[in-house]
Amino acid sequence: MAMTTIQQTPVITDFPSITRDRLDILQVNLGYLCNLSCRHCHVNAGPKRTEIMDPDTLNTVISFLKESGVRTLDLTGGAPEMHPQFRFLVMAASALGVTVIDRCNLVILEEPGQEDLAAFLADHDVEITASLPCYLEDNVNAQRGKGVFNHSINALQKLNKLGYGQAHNNRTLNLVFNPQGPTLPPEQSALESAYKKHLKEHFNIIFNQLFVVTNMPINRFRNGLEHQGQLTPYLDLLKAHYRHDNLNSLMCKNTLSVDWQGFLYDCDFNQMLKLPLGAAHQSPCHITDINLEALTQQPITVDEHCFGCTAGQGSSCGGALK
Numbered sequence: 004m005a006m007t008t009i010q011q012t013p014v015i016t017d018f019p020s021i022t023r024d025r026l027d028i029l030q031v032n033l034g035y036l037c038n039l040s041c042r043h044c045h046v047n048a049g050p051k052r053t054e055i056m057d058p059d060t061l062n063t064v065i066s067f068l069k070e071s072g073v074r075t076l077d078l079t080g081g082a083p084e085m086h087p088q089f090r091f092l093v094m095a096a097s098a099l100g101v102t103v104i105d106r107c108n109l110v111i112l113e114e115p116g117q118e119d120l121a122a123f124l125a126d127h128d129v130e131i132t133a134s135l136p137c138y139l140e141d142n143v144n145a146q147r148g149k150g151v152f153n154h155s156i157n158a159l160q161k162l163n164k165l166g167y168g169q170a171h172n173n174r175t176l177n178l179v180f181n182p183q184g185p186t187l188p189p190e191q192s193a194l195e196s197a198y199k200k201h202l203k204e205h206f207n208i209i210f211n212q213l214f215v216v217t218n219m220p221i222n223r224f225r226n227g228l229e230h231q232g233q234l235t236p237y238l239d240l241l242k243a244h245y246r247h248d249n250l251n252s253l254m255c256k257n258t259l260s261v262d263w264q265g266f267l268y269d270c271d272f273n274q275m276l277k278l279p280l281g282a283a284h285q286s287p288c289h290i291t292d293i294n295l296e297a298l299t300q301q302p303i304t305v306d307e308h309c310f311g312c313t314a315g316q317g318s319s320c321g322g323a324l325k
Contacts, residue, residue: 103130
């Protein structure tokens with residue numbers, strides 16, 4: 004088994020204590036390798052990262068799905084599609100009747116060697132949650148890199164031709180918005196209407212839902228805030244907009260995060276910070292050792308970044324909580 008390190012400093016925060024509900028979603032990070040290096044990326048993913056899940060751990064994920072009855076597999080990265088066994092995992096999960104979500108950066112569908120990727124996703128009714136942090140070209144390219152917007156538009160048009168984004172089939176296409184800087188995202192439904200209007204009128208693109216996601220003050224985004232002298236004001240902003248009624252809808256309550264080595268965390272953000280699963284744990288917990296019964300009602304590890312998920316309308320991998 005690969006080794007990992009955990010954060011040894013005790014968590015000191017006034018964020019409220021919360022506990023887990025029943026596990027519904029297994030979110031698996033297949034590695035930090037990515038074809039992009041986005042400014043807001045909390046994973047610090049990029050083309051030079053070498054961390055990817057090994058075959059034994061990937062097979063353990065499949066075994067866990069068989070035994071646990073979890074019905075949703077949420078694949079993330081990096082670019083999860085760059086993992087050499089990505090398609091094998093999708094097919095194995097689909098054969099079990101598990102809904103597969105692919106957190107796709109869209110540009111990967113335009114990369115050499117991935118020409119048939121969109122068709123593969125469609126053939127297996129993979130739900131696509133795609134990052135498009137704005138519907139304006141200059142803003143997207145500034146956040147994600149030169150040329151990314153045009154590649155993203157081409158990819159979305161390709162997905163539409165395969166039936167993605169239609170209201171009455173199983174090929175779901177959701178888009179994800181991230182703010183450009185240290186601000187809370189705008190109200191989700193109004194922004195979704197603006198996205199749908201602009202993309203339809205200018206590019207004849209349709210999609211199902213828009214998810215607005217708050218930028219978490221960790222890794223690459225945090226480094227940018229520190230460089231600009233904006234870290235403390237941003238942390239204060241998140242804390243000032245805390246809403247207690249968001250607590251029961253937090254994604255960490257029904258989602259388990261698995262890193263590329265198979266170690267477990269309460270959420271993907273805790274994974275990046277190496278905060279171990281469960282507030283009582285002092286050592287890493289591996290997917291081979293998981294006890295589902297003990298997981299329910301287990302305390303969740305919290306820290307200052309958790310205010311990002313509870314600020315304003317709330318934020319999760321499925322967008323706003325309110």
